Amino acid sequence: MTPVEALACERCGRRYAPADVEYTCPEHDGVGGILDVRYDYDAVSDELAGVLDGPTGDLWTYEPLLPVDGDPVRLGAGGTDLLDAPALGDALGVDALVKNETTNPTGSNKDRGSAVAVSRARQQGHDTVACASTGNAAASLAGYAARADLDCRIFVPADLPEAKAVQPRLYGATVLGVDGTYADAYELCREVSAERGWYNRNAAMNPYAVEGKRTLGFELAEEAPDADWVAMPMGNGCSLAGVWKGLREFERLGVVDDTPRLLGVQAAGATAIYDRFVAESDDSDAAGSRSEERGDGEDTTADSIDVGVPHNAGKACRALAESGGDAVVVSDEAILDAQRLLGECEGVFAEPASAAAVAGIHAAVERGTIAPGERVVTVATGTGLKDSASAREAVDDVISVDAAGQGLPEDL
Numbered sequence: 007m008t009p010v011e012a013l014a015c016e017r018c019g020r021r022y023a024p025a026d027v028e029y030t031c032p033e034h035d036g037v038g039g040i041l042d043v044r045y046d047y048d049a050v051s052d053e054l055a056g057v058l059d060g061p062t063g064d065l066w067t068y069e070p071l072l073p074v075d076g077d078p079v080r081l082g083a084g085g086t087d088l089l090d091a092p093a094l095g096d097a098l099g100v101d102a103l104v105k106n107e108t109t110n111p112t113g114s115n116k117d118r119g120s121a122v123a124v125s126r127a128r129q130q131g132h133d134t135v136a137c138a139s140t141g142n143a144a145a146s147l148a149g150y151a152a153r154a155d156l157d158c159r160i161f162v163p164a165d166l167p168e169a170k171a172v173q174p175r176l177y178g179a180t181v182l183g184v185d186g187t188y189a190d191a192y193e194l195c196r197e198v199s200a201e202r203g204w205y206n207r208n209a210a211m212n213p214y215a216v217e218g219k220r221t222l223g224f225e226l227a228e229e230a231p232d233a234d235w236v237a238m239p240m241g242n243g244c245s246l247a248g249v250w251k252g253l254r255e256f257e258r259l260g261v262v263d264d265t266p267r268l269l270g271v272q273a274a275g276a277t278a279i280y281d282r283f284v285a286e287s288d289d290s291d292a293a294g295s296r297s298e299e300r301g302d303g304e305d306t307t308a309d310s311i312d313v314g315v316p317h318n319a320g321k322a323c324r325a326l327a328e329s330g331g332d333a334v335v336v337s338d339e340a341i342l343d344a345q346r347l348l349g350e351c352e353g354v355f356a357e358p359a360s361a362a363a364v365a366g367i368h369a370a371v372e373r374g375t376i377a378p379g380e381r382v383v384t385v386a387t388g389t390g391l392k393d394s395a396s397a398r399e400a401v402d403d404v405i406s407v408d409a410a411g412q413g414l415p416e417d418l
């Protein structure tokens with residue numbers, strides 16, 4: 007393990023010894039004040055060289071760079087495929103690649119954060135872990151908790167897609183369906199976990215979950231050092247901020263000379279990070295014209311990124327700005343078209359939130375932000391298998407045929 011030097015508050019910069027604080031900066035009373043884990047890389051330079059020269063397996067390949075001491079919980083997160091995507095690229099007018107996070111053990115990139123958070127929970131002697139979730143963090147925490155033999159409590163909005171409510175229960179977690187939004191579930195989880203002493207995985211307050219998420223940035227730096235852009239959906243903004251942290255670290259460690267620009271994509275029904283990014287933009291004309299793109303959606307089929315109060319908006323906006331990147335908003339219609347495009351072109355069945363990134367690339371090319379032919383990695387963050395009802399909107403009907411073949415179309 008790379009020694010953790012300090013936890014630094016992203017709001018006020020105060021630094022804490024890891025033993026002195028578990029979640030957010032005490033100065034801000036739970037509002038913002040997310041802590042960033044800072045490392046002493048010099049202390050492990052030899053070990054690091056070994057990691058960087060060796061083959062990539064799962065995310066524990068990067069164990070010397072992860073804040074877990076001894077015996078991590080293993081379920082196989084990370085080490086996902088980076089696929090050439092020529093047909094998708096032709097459709098979008100770019101040189102496309104797909105980082106296929108749908109093959110993570112519970113079906114999404116959230117497994118990277120849960121691997122590290124659950125390993126820490128076990129290391130510190132917790133017996134119960136908890137999180138609020140729109141579905142993927144839930145499955146992921148529950149799966150990793152099962153592997154670690156920990157109890158697991160999940161708070162979800164009650165209208166979750168069916169499979170997303172089933173999966174964590176199958177791993178043995180208790181699922182509490184909250185009559186409200188993800189923001190309501192998050193607050194309730196925060197309060198109850200504090201009262202009952204449960205270890206809270208939520209990346210909006212747990213400084214260690216994002217440390218696992220940044221391994222996606224390490225892999226992208228190693229596998230696609232020449233990428234011009236990385237496109238990702240944004241809900242809380244934590245996944246994108248984590249990827250940026252990983253990319254920047256590998257640049258600082260000399261693994262790559264340069265970093266790609268980030269394209270952060272939100273759905274028209276949940277645009278808080280996009281709004282903040284545009285408002286903070288120096289270019290007020292651009293901000294003005296952008297307000298027309300935003301739409302007035304109040305909900306989105308991309309339930310995983312249907313986050314009204316994103317706790318990592320500041321970190322995500324900083325990542326977008328530092329990378330020289332941009333943010334776009336896409337409609338549900340564009341998301342469903344993109345979901346089908348990704349499936350038909352590349353054989354990747356991603357959920358609507360993930361397809362939003364593909365729709366975002368299309369929008370960014372149209373606007374001229376991404377130039378034709380640029381090398382663009384889209385991160386397929388989660389599998390579509392958990393939400394076939396949404397995907398149903400994107401596909402043709404089944405053709406009914408009797409056992410003798412009556413009904414078979416002539417022109418097939």
Ligand SMILES: Cc1ncc(COP(=O)(O)O)c(C=O)c1O
Binds near residue numbers: 140143240243389
């Ligand atoms: C499949 C999927 N994609 C994207 C996201 C967005 O990640 P974040 O909330 O870290 O921005 C989530 C969860 O939020 C997700 O489950």
Ligand SMILES: N[C@@H](CCOP(=O)(O)O)C(=O)O
Binds near residue numbers: 116137244
């Ligand atoms: N949409 C996310 C929200 C929680 O994930 P986190 O990693 O930001 O805590 C989900 O998958 O539930």
